[in-house]
Amino acid sequence: xxxxxxxxxxMFVQEKEAVTLDCTYDTSDPSYGLFWYKQPSSGEMIFLIYxxxxxxxxxxxxxxxxxFQKARKSANLVISASQLGDSAMYFxxxxxxxxxxxxxxxxxxxxxxxxxx
Amino acid sequence: xxxxxQTPSNKVTEKGKYVELRCDPISxxxxxxxxxxxxxxxxxxxxxxxGTGAADDSGLPNDRFFAVRPEGSVSTLKIQRTxxxxxxxxxxxxxxSNTGELFFGEGSRLTVx
Numbered sequence: 287x288x289x290x291x292x293x294x295x296x297m298f299v300q301e302k303e304a305v306t307l308d309c310t311y312d313t314s315d316p317s318y319g320l321f322w323y324k325q326p327s328s329g330e331m332i333f334l335i336y337x338x339x340x341x342x343x344x345x346x347x348x349x350x351x352x353x354f355q356k357a358r359k360s361a362n363l364v365i366s367a368s369q370l371g372d373s374a375m376y377f378x379x380x381x382x383x384x385x386x387x388x389x390x391x392x393x394x395x396x397x398x399x400x401x402x403x
Numbered sequence: 404x405x406x407x408x409q410t411p412s413n414k415v416t417e418k419g420k421y422v423e424l425r426c427d428p429i430s431x432x433x434x435x436x437x438x439x440x441x442x443x444x445x446x447x448x449x450x451x452x453x454g455t456g457a458a459d460d461s462g463l464p465n466d467r468f469f470a471v472r473p474e475g476s477v478s479t480l481k482i483q484r485t486x487x488x489x490x491x492x493x494x495x496x497x498x499x500s501n502t503g504e505l506f507f508g509e510g511s512r513l514t515v516x
Contacts, residue, residue, distance in 0.1 A: 290445075323507075329492060331446070331507035377445050388434060388458055389498060389505055393445030 289313065290378050290394035297399050299368045306353070307363040307397045309378030319381040320361040321391060322352065326374040334376075337361060368401045375399075405429065407508035409495050415514045416485055424480045424511045428497030435478050436505060437470055438494040446494055452478060485515045 291310045299305035311320065322334040337345045337352045345352040353362040365372055375398050379391040408427040416422055428435050434453055438446035448462040452472045460470070467485075472478040482489055492512050496505040 328509055329494075330509045331494065331496070331505075333504050333506070336504070379445070386502060388451045388453065389436070389502070390448050390451055390459055390462075391438075391446075391505070392448070395443070395445050 288394075289382075289392045290380055292378055292394035292397050294397045295395075297397055299365075299399065299401055301370060301401055301403055302367055304364060304366045305368055305399065307365070307376050307378075307399065309361045309363065309394060311359050311361060311378075311380050313359075313380065313382050315382045317382075317384050319389075320352070320354070321379040321381070322350070322361075322363045323377045323379060323393075324372075324374045325377060325396070331377070335363065365399075370401050370403070373399060373401045407495055407497050407506055409493075409508040409511050411511055412509065413512045413514075415516065417516050418485060418487060420485050420515075422482045422485055422513060424482075424493050424513070426478045426480070426495030426497075426508060428476065428478070428495070429506055430476075432497035432499050432503075432506070433475070434498045434500060434503065435472060436496040436498075437478070437480050438496065440492045440494055440510070442491075449480070449493075482513075485513075487515050489513060490515045 318339045320337045324332045335347045335350045349366045351364045375396045377396045379393045410425045437449040440446040450460040455475045467483045470480045492510040494510045496507040
């Protein structure tokens with residue numbers, strides 16, 4: 287089974303609208319971390335947001351928020367007020383186990399987001 | 404610069420040749436990671452260093468792949484007897500500690516003809 291599943295290969299959103307990028311995960315480890323990264327065409331992976339499995343609140347970072355539904359094993363990324371510069375590939379990733387063992391991440395296949403005028 | 408630096412940015416080689424890819428992490432970052440990203444896929448973990456030692460090399464696909472970090476800073480990923488299937492972007496990331504956020508470089512694109 288895939289550990290990280292991103293079912294949307296491509297998404298379009300109008301500028302200034304909100305968009306949700308889906309991510310589901312599979313692990314039997316009670317301790318894990320979930321990450322979202324943005325990869326523009328330059329190729330660099332840019333960290334956006336992190337959610338720990340024991341965190342009670344959904345993570346937020348500026349225009350990014352993570353809709354964490356533990357029972358459903360989903361960790362969707364919500365981008366509010368989309369901007370043209372948000373056009374990029376977005377990856378969901380998971381670290382299994384406590385971070386003390388290092389941030390060895392398993393990535394999904396990504397969602398290509400295109401923001402339109 | 405202040406970010407993770409990877410060289411070369413592009414490398415084209417012939418099947419069977421030896422290749423070295425270099426990663427210069429952010430100064431002071433103790434943890435260093437190598438990932439490989441094939442076309443249309445997410446990055447795939449290869450190896451993780453904490454200081455000079457490889458803390459986890461479970462992602463190295465076979466014994467043709469080897470990585471070193473002799474002084475706990477710069478790391479070199481070495482690929483022997485390259486195969487066409489090794490063609491990918493090799494990403495390096497560093498973090499301040501083994502629990503810290505990963506900062507990625509722009510990658511080295513390897514093409515094996």
